[in-house]
Amino acid sequence: MKTGAIKSLLITAFALFGFVGIAGAQTTTNCTGSGDSISCTSTPTATHGLIPIGSMVAGHKAKAAGEKQAEVNLVFCQQNPDGKLTDGKTDTDCKTEVARVKATCVVSPKDKICKRLDK
Numbered sequence: 001m002k003t004g005a006i007k008s009l010l011i012t013a014f015a016l017f018g019f020v021g022i023a024g025a026q027t028t029t030n031c032t033g034s035g036d037s038i039s040c041t042s043t044p045t046a047t048h049g050l051i052p053i054g055s056m057v058a059g060h061k062a063k064a065a066g067e068k069q070a071e072v073n074l075v076f077c078q079q080n081p082d083g084k085l086t087d088g089k090t091d092t093d094c095k096t097e098v099a100r101v102k103a104t105c106v107v108s109p110k111d112k113i114c115k116r117l118d119k
Helices: 003-017 053-079 094-107
Strands: 019-021 024-034 037-047 050-052 084-086 091-093
Touching (some): 024 094, 053 084, 053 094
Antiparallel strands (some): 084 091
């Protein structure tokens, strides 16, 4: 099958079904901090299949909102190092939040929030 025919087929499938095929790997990293120490574990998971466009958009919006909240939290904690953050259910002290951001920047140094981090 020629490249042009493949493109045409993919565009037609996208237009008809609103799905995008995703194949690859994703890594979930969980970090915990206590005092000056940070412990992280990563778990790779394979991703295959079709994802509805609406789910991709919703996922992107949720990620952007989470990144914005993390940035707000970091700025607050930089201004109030002995402060506490709450989500209505749990309280997190600022030292733990800053340690979480530092751990994120160790794993993903190009993340936008790492630019706000005091080095």
